[in-house]
Amino acid sequence: MNAPVDVKAATDVFLSKTEGHLVSFLDACVHCGLCAEACHFHEATGDPRHTPAYKLFPLAKAHRNARFPWSLFTPKLTEADLSEWEELLFDSCTMCGRCTTICPMGIDIASIIGQARQAFVAAGLGPADLMQAAQNSKDHGSPLGLTPEKLRDRVEWLEDENETEMPIDKAGAEVMLTVSSVEAMKYPDSLAAMAKILNHAGISWTFSTKGYEATNFGYLAGRGDITKTMTMRLVEAAEELGIKTLIIPECGHAYGVLRWAGANTIGRPLPFEVRHITEYMADLKRAGKLKLTPFKTSMTYHDPCQISRRGGAADDARYLLEDFAEDFREMTPTGNYNWCCGGGGGVQAIGRAAELRHKVFRIKTAQTEATGADMLVSSCSNCRLTMDESKTALNWQGKLGSLVEIIADHLEGAED
Structure with missing residues (x-):
């Protein structure tokens, strides 16, 4: 038997996380439909429910109910709304931001949906496998079970296999290289490739067994507590090693969560520079080191x-x-x-x-x-x-x- 859906909890989180954005965005939307043409899910299916602006409807309901609680004409947010929109906000939005790029009013639907997912979690909703991946990150260090011990074993194997140095927990290194468990478990050659490039350029660098997982499934799952936990692991490891630059591997959302949101997540400036491996390789090329x-x-x-x-x-x-x-x-x-x-x-x-x-x-x-x-x-x-x-x-x-x-x-x- 499914647990009851807590509509009030969802409403409270909707308002606390998104109301400031919604007030202006709801007024700004001119219903032009360009976001539909920009969305890959709408493009692939032709389903009007995949229109990005449509995914904000439950938030709009919550806002109008809070603003006009006495009105008989304001529809109430219901359990059925949440159950339907859960699939739209999780399954058919990658928060890619293409709709924002196209939007003539600059409405950042992707960021609103990222915050709105927290409301679904508060209501007891959310895809079970995504929620489990987030919990695995908190409990075991990564969504795919890449523990510090497994990381060390994998690095030692890759070091021998590729005949390239791959230091771990090296104090005094200038650069800390993070990993994506997808790479470590499914595409391990990518870890060795990054090591080869940094060694080729003569960079002083290291992995850390205390903070290594770049992916942040807490953010993706709408679990703010896990988002902060995963961010703090990287920050504390970098601070302990005294590094100057933290490199995000070939992972997209990991870069955004730390580079653009990390300081807000932990409540203070990041004590290091964050670079994606693509940016860092470009830096090396500009410096004549690649x-x-x-x-x-x-x-x-x-x-x-x-x-x-x-x-x-x-x-x-x-x-x-x-x-x-x-x-x-x-x-x-x-x-x-x-x-x-x-x-x-x-x-x-x-x-x-x-x-x-x-x-x-x-x-x-x-x-x-x-x-x-x-x-x-x-x-x-x-x-x-x-x-x-x-x-x-x-x-x-x-x-x-x-x-x-x-x-x-x-x-x-x-x-x-």
Whole structure:
């Protein structure tokens, strides 16, 4: 038997987290429908419920009820509303921000939905598998069970396998490299690739067993307490080691949660600089520390939403590819207007959303095939996992690649 849905708790959290945004945004929306055309879920399904602005309806109800509690004409927020909108806010929104980029009024629907998910958690709602991933992060260090012991074992194995130094808990290092458990458990070569690049550039760096998991499923699941716990683990580990720069690996939301929201989460400025690995590699290239041999395979680039559109690193990715990828072909649309992979915002972790993700991936295959490129490259492991799974489900024959792994394979002096 399902637990009762606490409508009042949801209403209270809706108002406490989003009312300030909603008051202006509800007045600003001109009902133009452009956000529908910008949403990959609406594009893939044609379902009007997938219109981004529609996903704010339960919040609007909560706001109007609080503002006009005496009105007989104001519909009340109900358990049925919450049950229906739970799927819309979790399964069919990756918080990619494409709707915000298109919106003529600049309404940031993605950030509102991120906050609104906390209301569904307060009501006792939320996809069970996503909630479990968040709880695993709190209890075991990562959503996929990457404990400090497993991290150390994996790093030692990769160090031997790749004959490259991969220091752990090195005091006095300038840079702390974090990991995504998706990479560590499913794409471990990515960890070795980052190590090779930093070693090639002569950087003093380290992993930390006290703060290593970059992904923050607390944020994705609407669990503010876990969001803070995961952020504090990274901050405290970095402070203990005295590092100056913390690098986020090929993970999109991990970058945004720490880079743009970390200081607000912990209530004080971050004592280090946060850089995504794409940005950091671009920095190394500008400084003349990244020497590469040409990459000859024809390729196109998928912009991860939280790194390019919402993170500002679209140009850095292309700077890295400049004079390196000899046959680089832009897809259409691209850069800040590129389509989402369909698995961000925690959607990848929601089993019931798999069929919807596969439909969305058809947009990406069409983009790729239109370029004629042999390889689709990205710099986000969550995008990579999403596309890998959809590729298998749809029997797509295209090749997928990791930007950091490709660059590591083409360092001057690296073996072919």
